[in-house]
Every structure is written in structure tokens, then in C-alpha cells.
Amino acid sequence: MKSYKRALNIRISGKQRKERVLDLQYELAHFRNLLVIFNQIYYKNYGYIILNESYLFNLLSDKPYRPRDTKDENGNIKKSKQEKLKEYDVILQNIEKNQELKDFIVKLKQQKDKIKNNYAVQSVIRQYIKDYNSYFSSLKEYARNPSKFRGKPKPPKAKKLKNIISFTVELNANSFDIIEDKYLLVRLTFDDENSKYIKVKLPEYIDREKIKSIRIKTIGTDAYIDVIYTKIYSRNRFRTK
Numbered sequence: 001m002k003s004y005k006r007a008l009n010i011r012i013s014g015k016q017r018k019e020r021v022l023d024l025q026y027e028l029a030h031f032r033n034l035l036v037i038f039n040q041i042y043y044k045n046y047g048y049i050i051l052n053e054s055y056l057f058n059l060l061s062d063k064p065y066r067p068r069d070t071k072d073e074n075g076n077i078k079k080s081k082q083e084k085l086k087e088y089d090v091i092l093q094n095i096e097k098n099q100e101l102k103d104f105i106v107k108l109k110q111q112k113d114k115i116k117n118n119y120a121v122q123s124v125i126r127q128y129i130k131d132y133n134s135y136f137s138s139l140k141e142y143a144r145n146p147s148k149f150r151g152k153p154k155p156p157k158a159k160k161l162k163n164i165i166s167f168t169v170e171l172n173a174n175s176f177d178i179i180e181d182k183y184l185l186v187r188l189t190f191d192d193e194n195s196k197y198i199k200v201k202l203p204e205y206i207d208r209e210k211i212k213s214i215r216i217k218t219i220g221t222d223a224y225i226d227v228i229y230t231k232i233y234s235r236n237r238f239r240t241k
Contacts, residue, residue, distance in 0.1 A: 006229055007228050011222065011223075017198055018222075024188050024196075028115060030111060031108065033158040034104060035056070038105070041100055041101055042094070045101070053129060055091060057125055058088070059091070059105060059108075060112050060121075065085065118190070119171055123171060132156055139153055165219065166217070175187050178208045179199075182204075183202065186200070200225050212230060213228045215228065
């Protein structure tokens with residue numbers, strides 16, 4: 001028996017339902033642009049990019065940073081919380097010395113508060129870090145074998161919102177519920193007074209307990225929900241006589 005990840009693509013119909021999704025994606029794309037520009041300014045002044053998810057998210061929080069030790073698979077400490085606190089304090093001091101960076105932290109906080117979905121914001125930060133790591137990997141490969149590329153790889157950059165053709169954000173189980181055993185209820189915003197949701201019907205063949213995450217995806221003016229689930233296959237299914 002083997003399990004595989006599968007994705008069910010559900011197109012969102014209805015003008016108001018689509019607009020709810022498109023509005024969220026627009027604000028998330030704007031947040032990403034602000035994050036890109038913030039890190040470009042930080043790099044220009046201090047020579048490195050902040051690519052630690054917990055550092056970036058905590059910069060937008062009013063709570064004190066309380067890290068944990070990072071351990072490897074054997075339980076050995078790879079990075080202690082003391083090391084993390086020291087690095088984070090340096091970042092705070094660097095930002096405090098630069099008014100432009102301070103202004104962008106304010107803008108990022110305001111945009112995060114406007115989105116009202118911390119899970120989606122964290123997902124955008126996570127994807128931004130992945131994009132940068134892919135860029136660094138491409139640079140290494142370019143140095144070894146430049147003929148594989150049409151040109152030197154470029155780092156992630158901010159894009160004009162009107163020119164963004166597609167945008168995807170992945171959300172974990174904190175962002176959706178299964179209701180009546182047949183609908184997926186996705187929380188677009190977490191607002192005590194006026195939360196926004198979208199509801200889609202699930203096909204019967206999907207095991208509700210196997211749904212692990214979802215992706216909210218926009219392509220042009222179309223909106224989609226990708227339901228990510230695991231499916232178990234028996235080896236006997238693929239055998240032939």
C-alpha cells in the first residue's frame with residue numbers, strides 16, 4: 001500500500017464568491033511586494049536578506065520573540081534559542097537605525113492587519129523564502145553550467161499588481177472545516193465581527209479525513225480552490241496477469 005498526494009481543482013463560480021477570493025489574493029500579492037522591497041532595502045544596507053520565517057513574521061507582531069531550539073532528526077541542537085535571539089536582536093537594531101526600513105515595517109503590519117488572515121500571511125512569507133532559496137540554487141547551477149540557462153537567474157522581485165497573472169497561496173487545516181460531511185468551508189478572513197468564507201461542495205470519493213491542505217489560486221479573473229488530499233493505492237491494483 002502506498003499513499004500519494006492528489007489535488008482536486010474546483011473552480012469558483014458566482015461573481016460575489018469570486019470577488020471574495022480575488023480581493024484576498026490581491027491584498028496578499030501586495031503584502032508580498034512590500035516584503036520583497038523591504039528585504040531589498042535591508043540587503044542594500046546590511047548585505048544580507050532575512051530569510052527566516054519566524055524572524056519575518058515576528059517583526060510584524062507586537063509580541064516579544066520567544067524562539068525554541070532547532071533540533072535535527074536525532075534530537076541534537078542545530079541552533080539554540082539563544083543564537084536565534086541574538087540574530088533577531090541584531091535585525092531589530094539594524095531596522096531601528098534605518099528610517100526607510102522602519103517605515104516598511106509599519107506598512108507590512110498595516111497590510112497584515114488589513115488581510116485578517118495570519119495563516120495566509122505566513123504562507124506568503126514561506127513561499128517567498130522558497131522562491132529565494134530556489135534562486136540561490138539556480139545561481140549555483142548557473143555558475144557550474146551556464147549553458148543550461150538563457151541568462152543569469154534573477155532574484156524574486158515586486159510586480160505591479162495589474163500585471164500579476166496568477167497567484168497561489170497554500171493554507172493548512174486551520175483555515176478550513178468540513179461541514180455536513182459534504183462541504184469544504186474555507187475561511188478567507190479571521191475577523192470576529194465580519195469573517196469572510198467560501199463554501200465548495202466535495203465529491204463523495206474524497207475521504208474527508210485525508211484532506212491535508214488547500215490552495216487558493218487565481219489565474220486572471222478566475223478563482224480556484226485546490227483540495228490537497230492523500231490517496232492510498234494497493235500495489236495489486238497495478239499488477240497484470
